[in-house]
Amino acid sequence: MSRRRLTLMVAGVLTLVLGGAGALLPVPYVALSPGPTENTLGDVKGKPVITVSGHQTYPTTGKLSLVTVAYQGGPEARIDLLTALRGWMDPTVAVVPEETIFPKAVSVKEVEQQNTQEMSSSQQDATAAALTELKIPIKVYVAVASTQKGKPADGKLLPNDEITEVDGAAVRTVDEVAAGVRKHKAGEQVRFTIVRGGKPMTVEVGTISGPSGSIVGVIMGSQFKFPFTVNVNVGDVGGPSAGLMFSLGIYDKLTPGPLTGGRSIAGTGTITPDGQVGPIGGIQQKLVGARDAGATVFLTPADNCDDAVQAVPKGLRLVKVSTMHEAVQAVDALRTGSGQVASCPAR
Template identity: 80%
Template sequence: MSRRGLTLVVAGLLTLALGGAGAVLPVPYVALSPGPTEDTLGSVKGKPVISISGHETYPTSGKLSLVTVAYQGGPTAHLDLLTALRGWVDPNVAVVPEETIFPKTVTVKEVEEQNTQEMTGSQQDATAAALNELKIPIETIIVVASTQKNRPADGKLRPGDQITKVDGTAIRDVDGVAAGVRKHKPGEQVKFDVIRDGKPLTVDVGTVEGNGGSIVGMVMGTRFKFPFNVNVNVGDVGGPSAGLMFSLGIYDKLTPGALTGGTSIAGTGTITADGKVGPIGGIQQKMIGARDAGATVFLTPADNCDDAVRSVPDGLRLVRVTTMREAVHAIDALRTGSGNIPACKAP
């Protein structure tokens, strides 16, 4: 064999070897791509995404779709070099450092559990936002989210305890509990009336100095008691970013007529119980997923607008929203052809 032929053979073998190594060589990155899109007015695996019982509902049409991001890679299934390289040149994929999705301070299981908790909380907040928008009364319940180690509440109050009174006075919100504790001097006892596992209980908890006053060392959260049942079924979707679309789907089912006028609208955004819309991650992949699912309008959190306008797919109209009410008004304007429709604008 000539020297040139030998060189070509060796070069070919090296190329194959490097390609083979690249196919299995793990890299600390995660590839993000458009994930499933689910219509909140439709069904998943034969079950309605949103089902309501105990209150009148109305038939509707069109789509109010939530969008998701799928990921490949992670601590338990590392991305290989070739997949990462393909992702870097694919405009529909974002390749980000692994720590962006899986911080080293938490395990994969903890990340998944957090996503599940955020989804559950998002559904509660979305229901509250929709009912508040419709002026349907709901009851706010104050619960113990966690206690701080070596603080007075540790071992006395438990996560999930529902706080009903502080020193015999009924409370309505988190601020009321905090104010009741601050009335005491450090070292004094606070009497909490709680409901634990369905049973009423009185718990005396000491106080210590902290944050410029007295504290007991607990983190509080809120839950809601609704006057009828609202159930949300989205399968394996996690995280809080579908909150806005859940709230709009619930609102649509509780009001006569079709909110969308029969068109296909997608969107994203976290939601608070009072209807404020917050930013999310993966906006580029979510817009692509929305367009591929047939949406022509995309409800975009205001804080995501700058990134969205830089990569919006052709044929997708970006509507800027800061609150659920603003989203409802924008959809009304789109349906009727009149009124102001706030848009995301280039920075």
């Protein structure tokens, strides 16, 4: 064998080896793909997704399914270049920079904890939205979520404390509490009336200067007291995007007759306690997951319509919704065949 031929063979082998090794190198991207769907009217691992105690419920049929996005990759388990390339070639997969899902300043554990917290909050908001749609009264109050370490409230206000008054004035919202604190100059004391473990008490907390006035270093959130108990069980699903479908599932169980009329309906969207539907991410993957699960109708947040119409699979009808009320009306119209149903406009 000539020296030239041997050199070419060695170079070819090295190129293949280096190319193969390069394809297996980890890259800072995350592959998003269609995740599982869960019927909010059904069960997860043998347990109902939605259970209601203390109020009459009614039989349901059909499906009101939430949809999810699965991801592969992340700082602790990066995908390789070959996997990323396969994802870029697959229209049902989105390959996005790692920082889109895992910001550099936040750990993977913190991201997972945030997703869990958002899911828990969305379940509360969904219950509030469903009961508001049904005109069932609920009580809203301000609760302590946490305090900032080293700030005046640290150790004085505790998680789950219900704040009822600031300096003797009744408060019902987070903004009202913050406004009461800002009335003080830095260094002054604020008198909080709270309920802790069912017992009312008064706690005085000092103030310090903050970006927009005086603060005490407390993180608060709105909480609800419902007249009966609603529990939601979804296993390992996280994030806030299932809010709309939780609301519809709760609404269906609390009203006579099946809302869907036996149809398989999927959807997505965040929900506020007063029933406003917000946009979500991963709409393309969620549409594919919904169709693969047999859904024929997809409830789409109005702000996601533009992206949805470009990725909707054949056989899936997009119904545009902006509020819980619109969603109920749309599903009702689909069941009865009466009334107009808003669709995402074609581009």
